Structure formats: structure tokens, C-alpha cells
Amino acid sequence: xxxxxxxxxxxxxxxxxxxxxxxxTVLVVLSFLPVVTGGAGVCAxxxxxxxxxxxxxxxxxxDFFTLAxxxxxxxxxxxxxxxxxxxxxxxxxxxxAAGSPTALSxxxxxxxxxxxxxxxxxxxxxxxAAGYTTARRPEVLARRAVGLSMVFLPxxxxxxxxxxxxxxxxxxxxGLAANLAGFYLIMGVGLTISLQMRIVDRPVTALGRx
Numbered sequence: 399x400x401x402x403x404x405x406x407x408x409x410x411x412x413x414x415x416x417x418x419x420x421x422x423t424v425l426v427v428l429s430f431l432p433v434v435t436g437g438a439g440v441c442a443x444x445x446x447x448x449x450x451x452x453x454x455x456x457x458x459x460x461d462f463f464t465l466a467x468x469x470x471x472x473x474x475x476x477x478x479x480x481x482x483x484x485x486x487x488x489x490x491x492x493x494x495a496a497g498s499p500t501a502l503s504x505x506x507x508x509x510x511x512x513x514x515x516x517x518x519x520x521x522x523x524x525x526x527a528a529g530y531t532t533a534r535r536p537e538v539l540a541r542r543a544v545g546l547s548m549v550f551l552p553x554x555x556x557x558x559x560x561x562x563x564x565x566x567x568x569x570x571x572x573g574l575a576a577n578l579a580g581f582y583l584i585m586g587v588g589l590t591i592s593l594q595m596r597i598v599d600r601p602v603t604a605l606g607r608x
Contacts, residue, residue, distance in 0.1 A: 415450070416585070421458040422446055423588035435470060437477025440575060441464040441525040443588065448602055449597040462474040469528050475536040477526040478556070480517060487514040487565065497574055518561055519547045519554045522594070530605045551603045 401420035422443050429439025444467035446456050480593045487510045524543035533539050550600040564582060578586070595602065 400598050406562055418450065419588035420457050420585050423585050425462045429466065433481060434474050435527055437473030438466040438470040439470065441469040441473050441529045443591045444526060444595055445529045447554045447576060447592045451595060451599065472528045472534045472536065472539060473525055476521050480521040482515045483514055487511065491568055515558045515562055516563060520544060521559045524559060526602055530602060553598045553601055557597045560590055560593050
């Protein structure tokens with residue numbers, strides 16, 4: 399009986415997590431539509447998954463909008479940088495992938511992906527700093543993000559690798575990337591952020607106490 403109850407409890411937790419993930423993913427995706435609010439949406443999702451991981455009760459919709467509204471002014475500059483670099487990288491990778499592979503095209507694709515990963519690392523820590531510190535000036539958050547990404551380099555590399563999966567898939571197989579798009583729009587975005595917050599859990603917890 400105890401084993402059955404434990405199984406039911408784990409199953410209930412899994413269902414609850416998946417439900418919250420779908421809701422948070424949809425909210426984050428919707429925050430991407432006006433472009434400028436995307437950073438605030440990701441920042442809110444980071445905090446929600448971190449709270450959830452540490453056993454805090456969350457209200458995905460209400461808490462999301464509260465946290466996003468608080469983070470919005472500080473997150474806009476970094477998010478616009480992220481959108482610009484992501485769009486440029488996606489365009490270059492798509493164009494190069496459409497042609498016959500050459501040493502130059504492969505090198506250019508690799509270079510663009512590396513540039514994107516560096517920017518993604520910086521933006522990720524920028525948003526975390528915006529959510530877990532009292533700093534609100536973009537230049538202060540920018541400097542702090544550079545420092546955090548270097549101090550916690552292994553965590554940074556792992557978290558960025560998770561975020562880069564769709565881009566890497568697109569560089570190899572655009573058809574598969576198109577098939578994955580629906581999954582990411584429904585749940586993948588939230589799962590990515592959740593996994594990233596698991597990876598950077600210790601640094602973020604320490605950051606929040608600093």
C-alpha cells in the first residue's frame with residue numbers, strides 16, 4: 399500500500415509539473431510576440447521554476463504576470479540584443495544549410511552558433527541577475543552577467559548547450575527542426591528553462607541570498 403501511495407504521489411507531482419510547464423511555456427511564448435516583453439517572460443519563468451524546485455507553491459498565471467511586470471524595464475535592452483543575434487544566426491544557418499556544404503559554409507555556421515551561444519550565456523545571466531538581485535540599471539546588470547557567466551563557467555556552458563539544441567538541430571536537419579517547433583511552442587520552452595534552472599540551481603540560490 400505504501401509503495402502504491404508513493405507511486406501515486408510521484409505520478410501526481412509529475413502531472414502537476416507537466417501542467418505548470420505547459421502553462422508557463424504558453425505564457426512565455428505569448429510574451430515573445432510583442433518582442434520587447436520576451437526577456438521579462440523568460441525572467442519570470444526562471445523564477446517560477448526555481449521556486450517550484452525548492453518546494454514553494456506557485457500560481458503559474460498570476461505569479462508569471464507579477465514577476466514579468468517587475469522585471470520588464472530592466473530586461474528590455476538585453477532581450478533586444480538576444481533577439482537580434484538569434485535572428486541573424488537563424489538566417490545565416492538557414493541560408494548556408496540550403497546550399498551545398500563546403501568547408502567555408504560549415505565554418506561560418508559553426509562561428510555563428512558559437513557567437514549565439516556566447517550571447518545566450520550573457521543574456522541568461524543578465525535575466526537571472528535582474529530576477530535575483532536589486533540591480534536595475536542595464537549597465538550594472540550587463541557587467542554582473544559577464545562576471546557570473548565566467549565565475550560559473552561549467553554551469554553556463556551546460557545551460558547554454560540545453561538552449562542551443564533547436565539551433566544545432568536546425569543546422570543539421572531543417573526538417574527535423576520544423577517538426578520540433580510545435581513541441582517547443584507547447585512544452586519545450588518551459589522544459590528548457592526548467593532544466594537550465596536545475597543546472598544553475600546552486601549559483602542562483604546563492605545569488606538570491608547575496
